[in-house]
Amino acid sequence: MNPVICFLTDFGHKDGYVAAMKGVILTKYSKARFVDISHDIDPFRIESAAYILKSVFPFFPEGTMFVVVVDPGVGTTRKPVVIRANGKLLVGPDNGVFSWILKDYPFEAREISNRSLLRPEISSTFHGRDIFAPVAAHLLSGITLEEVGPLISPIESPWVRPDIHDNGEIIGKVVHIDRFGNCITNIEKPLGTEKGVVLLPNGIEVYLKKTYSDVPNKAPLALWGSCNHLEISLNKGNASKQFGISIGDNVLFKPSHFTVDT
Amino acid sequence: MNPVICFLTDFGHKDGYVAAMKGVILTKYSKARFVDISHDIDPFRIESAAYILKSVFPFFPEGTMFVVVVDPGVGTTRKPVVIRANGKLLVGPDNGVFSWILKDYPFEAREISNRSLLRPEISSTFHGRDIFAPVAAHLLSGITLEEVGPLISPIESPWVRPDIHDNGEIIGKVVHIDRFGNCITNIEKPLGTEKGVVLLPNGIEVYLKKTYSDVPNKAPLALWGSCNHLEISLNKGNASKQFGISIGDNVLFKPSHFTVDT
C-alpha cells in the first residue's frame, strides 16, 4: 500500500516550483506517487484553496497526504504545520487554508519544529521545497506525528461559518470562482432545503434550481453544487463575468418559505 | 500489467474536479496510474475534445482507459457510455466526443445502466465523479463490459466526415486550435497529396508546405500536421489570431492538380 501525495498550490504552471517539491520527495522516498489537485489557485487566495481542499478531501482514500502551499506569509512568523484528520495527513502553512477540514473533522495538529527533518538550507521564499516537501517525505517513510513537533491549535478562519439568522436566512460569501465562472459560496445546504432565492451584491435575485439545464442557455440559476455548497451559475455561460462577482463578495440566501420559486 | 487511465476534460486547472475523479478511482483501485491528456479543452467544445482524443489514442498501449468528460449536456438525457476499440476502453458521455474513434475503428459500445457501479448519490452536475470515475474503477478491477449495461449505437457527429467533391476538392472545418494558434481541420491527408492550396474564410489562399521553416518567420502555410490532418499555421506566429479563425470555420482545400505551388 503506497499512498498518494496530493499537491494544492498557487504556484501556477509556468515554473519549476512544484517539480522541485516532487524531486525533493522522490530523492527521499523513491516510490512516491503524485496527484496534482490544482496549482492555479488565485495567488494568495487562502479561502479559495481551503474550499478546493474541502471539495476533494473526502474522495481520497485513507493514508493520502495533502501538501498545501498557498502561503502569502512565507518568511514571516506563521507556523508550518502537520494535521491528521479522517485518516489522512495535511502538510502546509497554518494560515487558515485547512479551515474547512478543521471544522468538519476531529484532528491532531503539530507544529513542524524538528529541524532535522528539513533541508539543511532553508530559503526564505520557498518553504514548499525546503520544509513541507521534506517533512512529507519523512512522513511517507514512516516517522510518527510526534517526531514532527509539539501539538498546536491551528487557525480556523471565520469564513467557514456563514451568518445564519433565526429566520433561516443566511449571509455568506463567495469563496471560489471555478473555471466555468461558477461562483461558489461558503453556504452549505441546510437539510432539505430544495427551494429558495439568492440575492446577489448587485441586487439581482437568482432562483435555486436542480441543474444547469433547468434554465435556458445563458440564464442564471443558483444550485447546490457538487459539494453541496450554494453556487451561482449561468447555464453554458460565465456567472462571474456576467454579474461581476469576485471572491469575497457577500450573498444572501433566503430558503423557500420566504419566497415563491417560479 | 497495470494500465494507465487517461483523462480528457474541459474542467481546467483551477478547481478540484479532476482530482475528485482521481480520488474516487484510487479509493476503489489503489494501484491506479494516471495520465492527463488535457483539461483545457475550450468549455463545451466537443469537436475539439474529439480531435485531441484521436490525436493521442493510437499512441497508447492496449489496455489503456480514456475517461473523457466534455459534457455540456450533463443532467439531461444524453447517455453515459463505455466503448471498447483497438483494445482500449473509453468512458464518457455519448455526445459525439468519441466520433473519430467510432469512425476509425471497429468498436463495442454499452450504455452505463448498472446502478450498482455508481456512487450512491449522483450529483446532477458532476457525472465525472459520480458515474464515469466509479465505472472506470470497476473496469480496472476486472468487471466485464457486459456488466456495465446493454449494447447501444453511439452518436457519430457529422463533422468527422468532411465534404469531398468529385474533382478532389474538400470542404472541411476547423475542429481545434492549438496552443500555438495552429488551426487544425477535419480534413485528413488523401493518399499522396503533397501539394495544394487552402482557401481561408477571409479569402486568403495559403499554400501547402512540408514544415514551418519552409516559409519565412510570421508567414502563413498549410501543412499535414503531426496527425495527418490539414492545419493552417504561421511560422513562429499565431495563425488563429492573424487570420481571425475560430473553431467551426469552413476551409476549402484544393489538391495540387488544380493549382501551382509557387
Added chain:
Amino acid sequence: MNPVICFLTDFGHKDGYVAAMKGVILTKYSKARFVDISHDIDPFRIESAAYILKSVFPFFPEGTMFVVVVDPGVGTTRKPVVIRANGKLLVGPDNGVFSWILKDYPFEAREISNRSLLRPEISSTFHGRDIFAPVAAHLLSGITLEEVGPLISPIESPWVRPDIHDNGEIIGKVVHIDRFGNCITNIEKPLGTEKGVVLLPNGIEVYLKKTYSDVPNKAPLALWGSCNHLEISLNKGNASKQFGISIGDNVLFKPSHFTVDT
C-alpha cells in the same frame, strides 16, 4: 528502482502533444513514471526553459531523465541530443536549452543518430513524439549512451554567463518571469553578497532584501531567489507588470560596497 521521466516543454495544456509523448513511452516501457515540470514555457523562449531546468535539476535523484522540448527549430538542422550529467539524462534539441547544465556540471553529450531507435515515420513538426520520446523509452529499457550516436559538443548559449566587471558590478538579463511576476535574472549570487542595489531598465533602483515581507505590500525589492539567482519582485504584487519588464531586458547589479542599503 524505476526512475522518473520529467517533461519540460512549451506545448501548453490545450493539446494532446505531451500525452502523445507519454503514450509512446508507455508503449515501449510500460512501467514509466512521469513528472511534468512545466508545459507553459513562453512559446519558443529557450532561455526561460533553460532556467527552469536548472531550477529543478539538482533536486531530482540520480537516474532521473529529463525530456525537454522547447524547439523553435524543429524541422531544421539543429541536432537532437542526449546528455548525461550529474548521474541524470537529458533528451532534447541541441539549441541552448541545456546551457545551464553544461555550465554547471561535467557531461557527456551524444547526437541522436541511430535511426532504429526512432519511430518509423518522423513528422517534420513533432520530434517530441517521433524522436525524443522513443529515445527516452529505449534509454529507460537499458540501451547504452553509445548506442544513441556519436559524441558531440553541444551548444552553450552566451546568456548563462553575465558580464562581470572588475569593480564587481554585474550586467545581466532577465531570463524568466514566473507566475507571480517575479523577474528572474541570469545573475547568480556572488559569495557573501548580502547587500546591493539593482538598476532596472527604466532607471528605477531596487534594493536587495532577504524576503518579500522585508518591504511593505506592493513595494519592490530584489532578492536572491530560491535558486540563488537575482530576482526583481514586488511584495504581494507583480513586478513584471509594474515595471514593464520582459524576458531579455538588461539589469545592472551593484554589490553593497558601491551603495548604501537604506
